[in-house]
Amino acid sequence: MLEKENDYESHSLESGPDVLVDCENVGVSFHHQLILAGIDVSVLRGQTVAVIGESGCGKTVFMKTIVGLVAPTVGSVSFEGQRLSEMSLMQLTQTRKRFGFVFQNAALFDSMSILENIAFPLRQNEEVSDSDVRDRVMQLLSEVGLPAEVARKYPAELSGGMRKRVGLARALILRPELVVYDEPTTGLDPIMSDVINELILETRRRYPVTSIVVTHDMHTARKVADRVLMFYPRRRLQPDESQVLFDGSPSDLEHAEDRRVRQFVRGEAGERLREISLESEA
Numbered sequence: 001m002l003e004k005e006n007d008y009e010s011h012s013l014e015s016g017p018d019v020l021v022d023c024e025n026v027g028v029s030f031h032h033q034l035i036l037a038g039i040d041v042s043v044l045r046g047q048t049v050a051v052i053g054e055s056g057c058g059k060t061v062f063m064k065t066i067v068g069l070v071a072p073t074v075g076s077v078s079f080e081g082q083r084l085s086e087m088s089l090m091q092l093t094q095t096r097k098r099f100g101f102v103f104q105n106a107a108l109f110d111s112m113s114i115l116e117n118i119a120f121p122l123r124q125n126e127e128v129s130d131s132d133v134r135d136r137v138m139q140l141l142s143e144v145g146l147p148a149e150v151a152r153k154y155p156a157e158l159s160g161g162m163r164k165r166v167g168l169a170r171a172l173i174l175r176p177e178l179v180v181y182d183e184p185t186t187g188l189d190p191i192m193s194d195v196i197n198e199l200i201l202e203t204r205r206r207y208p209v210t211s212i213v214v215t216h217d218m219h220t221a222r223k224v225a226d227r228v229l230m231f232y233p234r235r236r237l238q239p240d241e242s243q244v245l246f247d248g249s250p251s252d253l254e255h256a257e258d259r260r261v262r263q264f265v266r267g268e269a270g271e272r273l274r275e276i277s278l279e280s281e282a
């Protein structure tokens with residue numbers, strides 16, 4: 001197994017951390033419904049941050065806000081010290097090229113070969129010859145552990161795990177500095193999930209990428225992350241409570257002070273059972 005190279009603690013260096021993404025008092029509402037509020041989170045360059053929390057607590061919205069796909073209703077998100085909201089369209093487009101997205105369902109184009117799927121961001125953003133495109137796709141296929149003949153195939157011919165690996169290869173083809181993963185192991189068997197976990201670690205080892213991994217899979221969170229954020233649904237918090245219930249290293253999760261964190265990571269329903277039955281009676 002690959003070792004995680006940058007421990008969460010190692011970022012508290014006296015020289016000061018190198019912040020890549022900075023969320024300041026971020027809030028997001030949809031149709032007057034508050035989904036995120038008061039989020040103050042800085043992601044350091046090179047970190048792998050797992051974002052956990054129950055369904056609907058706002059993990060995906062948080063991830064989309066970080067990469068500028070959702071604009072915060074209040075507060076701001078900065079990338080390398082520059083607010084996304086203050087960037088021109090051209091700057092935002094340039095910045096987005098530095099992000100890679102690994103979508104939950106791989107989101108491949110069914111009518112394109114795997115080669116063209118992986119090459120898509122490259123062709124959109126750079127003038128590259130066909131032979132260079134091919135070389136880069138082949139390199140990426142090998143990095144994600146897929147055989148060269150997969151390049152000629154179409155998404156429908158691949159298993160779910162292979163499609164996820166193709167999605168990862170496509171996300172990496174522009175050598176992004178920030179990669180966001182939305183549920184990278186959902187729907188996969190435990191072995192294939194671990195293959196994906198290893199690939200996330202391998203990617204981090206190969207080059208200094210910063211990663212944000214939204215996941216329900218505690219094994220993934222523990223294995224790939226050097227920092228875990230646990231979100232909680234805003235509507236179930238007291239007004240003065242932070243929506244980020246836990247922010248620390250995976251090894252501290254089990255012993256978190258907050259009972260709701262311990263229950264979540266152990267998969268215990270706890271008082272949620274009573275709350276859910278009350279909600280259904282209301």
Ligand SMILES: Nc1ncnc2c1ncn2[C@@H]1O[C@H](COP(=O)(O)OP(=O)(O)OP(=O)(O)O)[C@@H](O)[C@H]1O
Pocket residue numbers: 030031035053054055056057058059060061062
């Ligand atoms: N574009 C949107 N318009 C309106 N509501 C939205 C939008 N995107 C998300 N929401 C709502 O925001 C809330 C949080 O959604 P989000 O997808 O971030 O949850 P999540 O924690 O990622 O959940 P899951 O683990 O089930 O994927 C949900 O109630 C969802 O319906």
